[in-house]
Amino acid sequence: MAFLRLLVLVVFACLCQAALTAAQVLQKLQAELKPKLSVGASISFNDADANRWSWYAAPDPAVIVNVKSEIDVQLTVAFCSTFGIPFLAQNGGTGWSTTFKMNNNGVIINMAGLNQVTFNAEKTQATIGGGVSINSTIQAADAAGALVLTGNCNCVGTLGAYLGGGYGNLMGLKGMGVDQIISARLVTADGKIQTVTASDPDLFWAIRGAGPNMGIVTSAVVKSTPASAADRxxxxxxxxxxxxxxxxxxxxxxxxxxxxxxxxxxxxxxxxxxxxxxxxxxxxxxxxxxxxxxxxxxxxxxxxxxxxxxxxxxxxxxxxxxxxxxxxxxxxxxxxxxxxxxxxxxxxxxxxxxxxxxxxxxxxxxxxxxxxxxxxxxxxxxxxxxxxxxxxxxxxxxxxxxxxxxxxxxxxxxxxxxxxxxxxxxxxxxxxxxxxxxxxxxxxxxxxxxGDSLSRLRTIKKQVDPKDRFNQWFNIPV
Ligand SMILES: Cc1cc2nc3c(=O)[nH]c(=O)nc-3n(C[C@H](O)[C@H](O)[C@H](O)COP(=O)(O)OP(=O)(O)OC[C@H]3O[C@@H](n4cnc5c(N)ncnc54)[C@H](O)[C@@H]3O)c2cc1C
Missing domain, CATH: 3.40.462.20 (Vanillyl-alcohol Oxidase; Chain A, domain 3)
Structure with a gap:
């Protein structure tokens, strides 16, 4: 009996590992994931190229999940992790790395629906959604009478740039994008969400430079400076x-x-x-x-x-x-x-x-x-x-x-x-x-x-993403 149970488990695990075809991925997501997503979220066949800055070696997914909420991101990540479906967050879509390997059977999690930028009353902190472009960040900061460091091209994802470093016009005054992050809401490979701050020194260190390898940031609180028109x-x-x-x-x-x-x-x-x-x-x-x-x-x-x-x-x-x-x-x-x-x-x-x-x-x-x-x-x-x-x-x-x-x-x-x-x-x-x-x-x-961060990143990656689900962006193998 115990042997039979083991056999069933092994067969099930193998089925989960086997790569699904594009049509199977779409069908599975439509049937099992879509009903759980928020109103306004949608699932479509791959038309990702249309939104990429470069078509060369662009990610080649089967399906795009257009999320509308943090929970949608959690549910999608958990679903893909459970069924061994490759996935990738897409924010500004300007990443040009040749490391994307989806082979037409993965899922792009289109973050564009997480497009909120808000400020605290003092304008010293901005909360930036995981799908907010640099253009939207600047427009929102300007309207609020504040300055937020961004990269210098409007089409780039604000947090996409931050999570790898973040160079921009204000860096001589403010430091790099990674230095602006105060906290981040991070969905990890198990679909759980946590607020990562300095009180979690390893993960807080890791996401500020190698963020896409650790999880998906649904929003981040970043530094902002109140600024008059002359200051802007x-x-x-x-x-x-x-x-x-x-x-x-x-x-x-x-x-x-x-x-x-x-x-x-x-x-x-x-x-x-x-x-x-x-x-x-x-x-x-x-x-x-x-x-x-x-x-x-x-x-x-x-x-x-x-x-x-x-x-x-x-x-x-x-x-x-x-x-x-x-x-x-x-x-x-x-x-x-x-x-x-x-x-x-x-x-x-x-x-x-x-x-x-x-x-x-x-x-x-x-x-x-x-x-x-x-x-x-x-x-x-x-x-x-x-x-x-x-x-x-x-x-x-x-x-x-x-x-x-x-x-x-x-x-x-x-x-x-x-x-x-x-x-x-x-x-x-x-x-x-x-x-x-x-x-x-x-x-x-x-x-x-x-550089010299590689060895510590490996150690943290093993703890945060032991099955290496976040493996598309300069993957740090576990
Ligand atoms: C025209 C142009 C101008 C640029 N200008 C600058 C600049 O001024 N300063 C600068 O520092 N860089 C600049 N870059 C580089 C830019 O920072 C990178 O291309 C960056 O990876 C883009 O992020 P994205 O969100 O636009 O792209 P995407 O392709 O959507 O994302 C790139 C990677 O980051 C991951 N990612 C994105 N958002 C999240 C998130 N919320 N949570 C977890 N992972 C995420 C994605 O999964 C992917 O692996 C520029 C690039 C281009 C093409």
Whole structure:
């Protein structure tokens, strides 16, 4: 009898492990999960591509569950865990990692329904839903008369960026996204929910840098600052240079002392249709600055002689507007990134030469190379050991984004992206290679992504997610 019972259990376990087909997953969820979800939640066949920033190696689920409440997230996670169905939270849908492996039989948990942003009376704390975009966060903060650190592109999920690190315009003043998190509502693989705070030091540390490996954050309480209209303005915009100035620009950025109010990005980018001439574009940023102060703060770059200057004082709600084109969804964008310490003109010239060859291909005009330089003193004043984000010591992050629609370009695109990454790494000035998880391709060693945090993350992961259900985003195997 005992033997029979054991046999039944083993057979049942095997059935649960066997991969279901897409149609079976949909049928099962419609029949068994949907009746338990809140009104307004829905389950549909995969049309995920339409909402992804990059179609290259995008997650390939069978089904999308559009949740409307925290309980919906719990129920969906518990259901998928029980039946061994792969799942993935989707927030802004801009994650470009090649680590998504759903093989057309998993579930995307579309978080867009968790779209609330609220503030406490003092405006010192904001509660941000797990599906809130950066645009919605900024709009809500502005309406409340507050400033919240976000990334610099409107389409990105606010917490999607935070959970991996979170770089943004206000980081010279406030630190990184991970430093803003006060508490987080976390659904774990068993479908249970908990509020994670500093009183749970391991998990609180782990979610702030490797959040997507531990659970799904349905909302987080983050730091906010009350801010007048004058406090919610910055001087920023585009400075365009001819490519012959590249070495001087690289040198000047490398030598620039960025004060907390400042940051600067450099792009290799198209001048726009119809010519699509490749140009070097800089976007300097000066919090609460004006044209005169901006020209002083970035004098070394003005001295090089931009051919176009479209900088202006802009309100908080428009800080990210210039990057809206970069948010365009769809197309293939296999992206490659590296962190490094110094700006090396000859490496950047070689990357430029490769960029112009790729960008000339029909349909690849919008390809981009991006460099980000932030003021890091505030982020470094916060102990590195306080969060699992491992790369506070890295000065610069850059990413090569070949952008096209024709899959026959894939090999050339990958070669271009890898060559750019190799050039950044060839003299990166680091003792070990480093990459920002939110920019990483997916082909780096985990030690490059998680740095010195890897070993402690493994230990915590074993406790929180022993069956490794959260395995799609730079998976930390248990
Ligand atoms: C156009 C563009 C601009 C960018 N600008 C910036 C920037 O200024 N600063 C910066 O730091 N980064 C930036 N990034 C990188 C960005 O941080 C990453 O792409 C990040 O992973 C995006 O999160 P998402 O929610 O938009 O994407 P998604 O693809 O939805 O999510 C990425 C990963 O995070 C997980 N995830 C998302 N939300 C949650 C949640 N609530 N709980 C648990 N897991 C979650 C997902 O499951 C997935 O594994 C940019 C990316 C793009 C494409």
């Amino acid at each position: 303005s910055a001087w920023t915009g585009a400075l365009i240079f001819s490519p012959d100035k590249l070495e001087q620009i690289v040198q000047a950025i490398g030598n620039l002392h960025l004060k907390p109010e400042m940051n600067i990005f450099m792009y290799f980018i198209s001048s726009g249709a119809p010519a699509n001439t490749p140009v070097v574009l800089l976007t300097p940023y000066l919090y609460k600055g004006d044209a005169a102060a901006g020209k002083v703060a970035f004098a070394s770059l003005y001295a090089i002689g931009p051919i176009q200057d479209a900088t202006a004082v802009v309100p908080y709600t428009e800080w990210n507007t210039g990057a809206d084109g970069f948010c365009t969804r769809g197309g293939r964008k296999p992206s490659f990134s590296a962190g490094f310490q110094t700006m090396e003109p000859s490496a950047w010239r070689q990357i430029w030469d490769k960029y112009v060859v790729f960008q000339k291909k029909p349909g690849a005009e919008n390809s981009v190379v991006l460099l980000e330089a932030y003021s890091l003193d505030k982020a470094r004043s916060i102990p590195s050991s306080s969060t699992s984000f491992p790369h506070r010591g890295v000065n610069f992050n850059a990413v090569a984004i070949p952008w096209y629609y024709d899959a026959s370009y894939d090999t050339e695109a990958i070669n271009f992206g890898k060559a750019a990454r190799d050039l950044w790494r060839s003299n990166d000035g680091l003792t070990k290679d480093a990459v920002y998880i939110n920019f990483a391709n997916g082909d780096d060693e985990l030690s490059v992504v998680y």
